[in-house]
Amino acid sequence: MNKLKRFGIFSFLQRETHALDRKLLVLTVTSGIANAMNLAVINAAVDALKTGGPSWRLFVSFGLSIALFVYSLRYILYESTRITEAAICSVRLRLADKIRRSDLLTLESIGEADIHSRISRDTAAISQAARPLFAAAQGAIMIVCIVAYMAFVSPVAMLLCVILIAAGAGKYFKDRAAYDQGLQDASKQEDELFESLDGLLKGFKELRINKLKSDDVFEEFQSTATRVRDVRGRVMILFSNNIIFIEMFFVLLLGAVAFVLPVIATSFVGTATKIVAAILFFFGPLTNVVVMIPLLSQVNVTVENLRRLEAMLDGALAKSNGQEASPLVDMSSFHAIRFEGVSFTYRDPEGNATFQAGPIDGEVRRGEILFLVGGNGSGKTTFLKLFTALYWPAEGAIRVDDVAIGPANIQSYRNLFSAIFSDFHLFDKLHGLSDAAPERVNALLELMEISDKTAFRNGRFTNTHLSTGQRKRLALIVSYLEDKPVYVFDEVAADQDPHFRRYFYETMLPELKKTGKTVVVVSHDDRYFHVGDRVLEMDYGKLIDLPQRR
Numbered sequence: 354m355n356k357l358k359r360f361g362i363f364s365f366l367q368r369e370t371h372a373l374d375r376k377l378l379v380l381t382v383t384s385g386i387a388n389a390m391n392l393a394v395i396n397a398a399v400d401a402l403k404t405g406g407p408s409w410r411l412f413v414s415f416g417l418s419i420a421l422f423v424y425s426l427r428y429i430l431y432e433s434t435r436i437t438e439a440a441i442c443s444v445r446l447r448l449a450d451k452i453r454r455s456d457l458l459t460l461e462s463i464g465e466a467d468i469h470s471r472i473s474r475d476t477a478a479i480s481q482a483a484r485p486l487f488a489a490a491q492g493a494i495m496i497v498c499i500v501a502y503m504a505f506v507s508p509v510a511m512l513l514c515v516i517l518i519a520a521g522a523g524k525y526f527k528d529r530a531a532y533d534q535g536l537q538d539a540s541k542q543e544d545e546l547f548e549s550l551d552g553l554l555k556g557f558k559e560l561r562i563n564k565l566k567s568d569d570v571f572e573e574f575q576s577t578a579t580r581v582r583d584v585r586g587r588v589m590i591l592f593s594n595n596i597i598f599i600e601m602f603f604v605l606l607l608g609a610v611a612f613v614l615p616v617i618a619t620s621f622v623g624t625a626t627k628i629v630a631a632i633l634f635f636f637g638p639l640t641n642v643v644v645m646i647p648l649l650s651q652v653n654v655t656v657e658n659l660r661r662l663e664a665m666l667d668g669a670l671a672k673s674n675g676q677e678a679s680p681l682v683d684m685s686s687f688h689a690i691r692f693e694g695v696s697f698t699y700r701d702p703e704g705n706a707t708f709q710a711g712p713i714d715g716e717v718r719r720g721e722i723l724f725l726v727g728g729n730g731s732g733k734t735t736f737l738k739l740f741t742a743l744y745w746p747a748e749g750a751i752r753v754d755d756v757a758i759g760p761a762n763i764q765s766y767r768n769l770f771s772a773i774f775s776d777f778h779l780f781d782k783l784h785g786l787s788d789a790a791p792e793r794v795n796a797l798l799e800l801m802e803i804s805d806k807t808a809f810r811n812g813r814f815t816n817t818h819l820s821t822g823q824r825k826r827l828a829l830i831v832s833y834l835e836d837k838p839v840y841v842f843d844e845v846a847a848d849q850d851p852h853f854r855r856y857f858y859e860t861m862l863p864e865l866k867k868t869g870k871t872v873v874v875v876s877h878d879d880r881y882f883h884v885g886d887r888v889l890e891m892d893y894g895k896l897i898d899l900p901q902r903r
Contacts, residue, residue, distance in 0.1 A: 361653035362479065362486065369440035377432055381487070384425035385494025390418040392634045393502055396627045429487050437483035441476045444659060448472055451666040457743040459669035463662070466548035471662045474547075475655035482652045489645035492638030499635040503628060509617065510628045513609055518639075521602045535588035536651045540658065542581045549574045599643055603636050672760075682765040685838045687753045690740075690769075691716040692896075694749035697739055710735040710894040712749060719838075722862055722872045724882050727891035733875055734775070736891055737841055740873065741770045771832040772841035775875075779824050779831075781817045783809075786834050797833065801826040802853070822848040829861075840865060843875040858884050 367373040394415045398407035452460065452468065460468070504511040553560070553570060560567040610628055696711025710732040717723060717740070727733045738744040742751070742763050751758040751766070758766045783789050794809040803823050807816040819827065825845050832840060846854045858881035865872050874885070882888055890897045 361656040362483065362649065365444075365479070365656045365659075366436055366440045366483070369443040370436050372432075372436045372439070377429065380425040380428050381491050382494050384422060384429055384491045385496075386498050387418050387422035387425060388491075388495045388638075389498030389502055391415070391422060392499060392631060394418055396630055399626070399630075426488075426491060429491055430484055433484050433487040437480055441480055444663075445472055445476060448659075448663060448666070451663065451670060455666050455669045456672075456745065457738065458745075459665065463665055464548065466551050467544055468662065469551075470544050470547050471658055474543075475658050478655045479652055482648050485641075486645055486649060486652070489638075489642045493642050495638050496635045496642065499631050503631050506627050506631070507624045510610065510624070513613065514606060514632070517602065517606050517609065521598065535584060535591070536654050539581060539584045539588060540654050542577065542584055546574070546577045546581050549577050595643065599640055603632075603640075606632055606636075679761045679764075681768060682762055684753050684756075684762075684765055684769055687719055687769070687838070689716045689718045689754060690839075691752045692739075692749065693752065695739060695746045695751060696748045697735060697744050698747050699735075708732075708735075708894065710739070710891075711746075711896075713739070713896045715889070715896055715898065717839075717871060717873065719871055720866060720869050721887065722866050722885040723874065724885045724888045725873060725875045725891065726877060726879075726888060731891040732894040733891045734843070735894070736896065737772070737774065737843060737873070737875070741772055741841060742767050769837060769839045770841060771835040771837035771839070773825065773828045773832055773843060773845050774841075775843045777825075777828055777843075779817050779828055781814045782812060783831065783834065786831075787812075789834055794830070794834070797830045798827075801830055803827060820848075822850070822853075825849070826853070829857075838869075839871045839873070841873045845874070846876060846878060854878065855881075 363373060394411055398411050398415070401407040401411065448471070500511060500515065503514060549570075553574060556570070560570055607629065610625065610632065615625075692713045692715050694712045694714060696709060696713065698706050698710075699708045701707055708730075713736065725733055725736070735744065739746060739751075742758065753766060753769075756762070783794070791809050795804065798804040798807065798809065803819070803826050806819055806823055807814050807827065809815075814827065817824070817827065825848060829842075829845060832842075846857045849857065858878065862872055862874070862884055876882075887898060
């Protein structure tokens, strides 16, 4: 079993489930032996026809070997299914847990397409391949047993078959390095194809109204798809050549038995039928084993992809030293959140600085309504990510009153916020709000004037496929129900009609302020700035406190 675990997929299954036990190994071997026994008993029964027919002992032996074969093969396939699905579930849960505990910058650097590919495509590939691989392992045992049987029947025939099989295996493994490299290249190209397809879907509206952009994106997708075709085509040609060789090898092997063995071993004639039956019996499993070798290589590539993703997540989590598991501390009674020389630098893959936000000094006081303004690329989004601790400062410190925020209390700090970012995601379920009364939720839907578009039933919103403005209103409802001390609204009033925009600024924000909430609003509606206590401006990564106009 230890040797079996050296293969990537079997090592993966054992690591995730610790279920590749001795019984599974024994029954894999037993299944192969039992199938070989079937051949021996059948050949013995055929021989017995010359002397009056097979005895009842042969009949019983055949029944026992069949029963043993069926039981052991059934156990292997059932257990491999259970182990595989348990392993996939385990790795999906662990990766999802590490993703939710990771930092935003790490996820942005990995990319959504890569994460989707690993957790969906690669785990699905493992699920599809594991059971055939276990069956192939059983077939390999059967081949060894049949070769041993052939040695008992005719050592010369066995030697000839082993020589030919070794020659065939040598040719196959000669091409394996190129095959494995091709699979790795194809996996990388498919990741790029998935990312290109993701852009095609997410950017559909922009592409549909701009033919030049649409043609350019499609040309990129076409180019990537063509590369995938070419790489996989080359790999599959190698594979096809080997399949052709296997089929030719089968005929050559039977031809050697018919034409060569009678010449080099005159005593072979009496055992020819048994040897031919043995070849016919093991050739199907032999073909299956050979076919499974490239599949094993491909699955090992996917296992390595999962390992690399997890290593990247582990690297990010290691920076927190596990301190995010510290007990949560209630910071809701804070007086001020202070930035002291906070800065953050974006870097390209080579490590070169591309944009710096900061150093930022300032504070957000409890119960304030702050408006944040600034042009595109000025650093507003970066400031919000620093403010909510989604980005960790490269320099400087964030303090809640006199308490410095660090790995040990960062989650307590993040729990202060309810945020609606410009690229917010809208869940159809009120996660974390299981005690929300449906009557209250539906009353808020009516207040936000979207009760005719969606409703809250059975713990879910009946419809989230709404217009941009309506989705933002629904997000406001969820944010309001979260009842956090600090609210961050990034252009929430944009895409709203004048009536609701006025309601948002002149009714909702003052009501939040009355209840002691702190609100930071990214907005360019300067006609409503009088509602706020201060206006802050981001300009080339610097935060400026603008004079208030009344």
